[in-house]
Amino acid sequence: MRALVPRRLRARLSPLRRRVVRLLRRVKLRMATRASSARQYQFVFIVTYARSGSTLLAGILNSLPGYRICGENYNALYRLYQADTAIAKACDRYSGDGYLVPQNAWYGVPRIRPHRFRAELVDNFVSNEVISATLR
Known part of the structure; x- marks a missing residue:
């Protein structure tokens, strides 16, 4: 491997490698000291x-x-954020009883619970088969 990498390039990468090694040591030390709290994630x-x-x-x-x-992830998280924002905005804007009439374009919006939508959005993103398959 040494022969394949030019000496000048090795000299430039060496400080970066040392920084990464130091960073990993600090991360491992923090993980060891906070092992009990780190397991919750x-x-x-x-x-x-x-x-x-x-x-x-x-x-x-x-x-x-x-x-x-x-x-x-091709901005998947941003799209989920946009969906959450749109639901919250719709619930704020169209929450009156007039929107419980089936003929209304925003029918049913007052029945949406934004906090439940957000929680289920996160659960579905984390447990989705597509995401889970890439994590295996």
């Missing part, structure tokens, strides 16, 4: 910008036993 979402080292972070986390980091 089943899923953690990491959101990053482009060209920020997210691929490197995903590779490092995937190397840990018991972890599976999935990449791009």
Whole structure:
């Protein structure tokens, strides 16, 4: 491997590698000290910008036993956020008794419970077969 990577490139990557190793040590130390509270989380979402080292972070986390980091999701979380916002806005705007008439375009909106919709949206996203299949 050493022969395949030019010396100048190795010299530039070496400090980054040391930083990653130090970061992993700190994470492992924190996880060891907070092991009891860390067990309460089943899923953690990491959101990053482009060209920020997210691929490197995903590779490092995937190397840990018991972890599976999935990449791009084509803005799926943003679309779910938009759905939640639209339901909340509709419930605020169309909550009167006049919207319980079947002839109304917004019929049934007052019966929607935004907090339940949000909770079920999260549950469905986390337990969805498509997402679960990628986590295996």
